[in-house]
Amino acid sequence: xxxxxxxxxxxxxxxxxxxxxxxxxxxxxxxxxxxxxxxxxxxxxxxxxxxxxxxxxxxxxxxxxxxxxxxxxxxxxxxxxxxxxxxxxxxxxxxxxxxxxxxxxxxxxxxxxxxxxxxxxxxxxxxxxxxxxxxxxxxxxxxxxxxxxxxxxxxxxxxxxxxxxxxxxxxxxxxxxxxxxxxxxxxxxxxxxxxxx
Numbered sequence: 001x002x003x004x005x006x007x008x009x010x011x012x013x014x015x016x017x018x019x020x021x022x023x024x025x026x027x028x029x030x031x032x033x034x035x036x037x038x039x040x041x042x043x044x045x046x047x048x049x050x051x052x053x054x055x056x057x058x059x060x061x062x063x064x065x066x067x068x069x070x071x072x073x074x075x076x077x078x079x080x081x082x083x084x085x086x087x088x089x090x091x092x093x094x095x096x097x098x099x100x101x102x103x104x105x106x107x108x109x110x111x112x113x114x115x116x117x118x119x120x121x122x123x124x125x126x127x128x129x130x131x132x133x134x135x136x137x138x139x140x141x142x143x144x145x146x147x148x149x150x151x152x153x154x155x156x157x158x159x160x161x162x163x164x165x166x167x168x169x170x171x172x173x174x175x176x177x178x179x180x181x182x183x184x185x186x187x188x189x190x191x192x193x194x195x196x197x
């Protein structure tokens with residue numbers, strides 16, 4: 001799914017939200033937002049929005065020195081997930097912190113690594129950009145009989161692949177709502193339209 005013009009304000013809002021999590025200094029917020037606004041004039045709109053968010057968050061980390069501004073929020077979400085987890089064979093997490101996505105640190109701190117095999121995808125994109133993922137992850141992905149993919153970013157980056165994927169996410173964007181043919185705020189379990197038996 002490519003980036004649409006309506007994605008740009010959302011990316012800038014996400015930038016400002018993350019900046020506010022790492023600093024209370026409004027001059028830092030302004031510096032980060034101004035830099036990202038300048039950069040947005042050159043961004044490649046043919047790529048999915050999570051690829052652009054990945055670049056924004058990489059720069060945010062460089063500017064602030066904070067590698068995981070969402071740490072506190074993730075700890076609360078991780079505990080909630082542990083309370084609901086069902087038996088799994090394998091779990092894939094993000095290679096590096098980005099937004100509120102689970103990383104290996106989260107998997108270890110919640111005890112997931114004691115319950116299932118956990119690998120990271122080698123990427124810091126807020127979605128699964130296969131070209132940016134590790135060879136180990138790509139091999140597991142290509143050879144999986146079934147993939148359950150959680151999160152809107154994964155839908156945005158994987159919805160046009162030919163793998164047997166079930167997407168599980170909440171629609172948070174009107175453009176994704178249109179693509180998925182669902183209402184804003186809907187919770188979705190959807191099979192990949194591109195999968196061929």
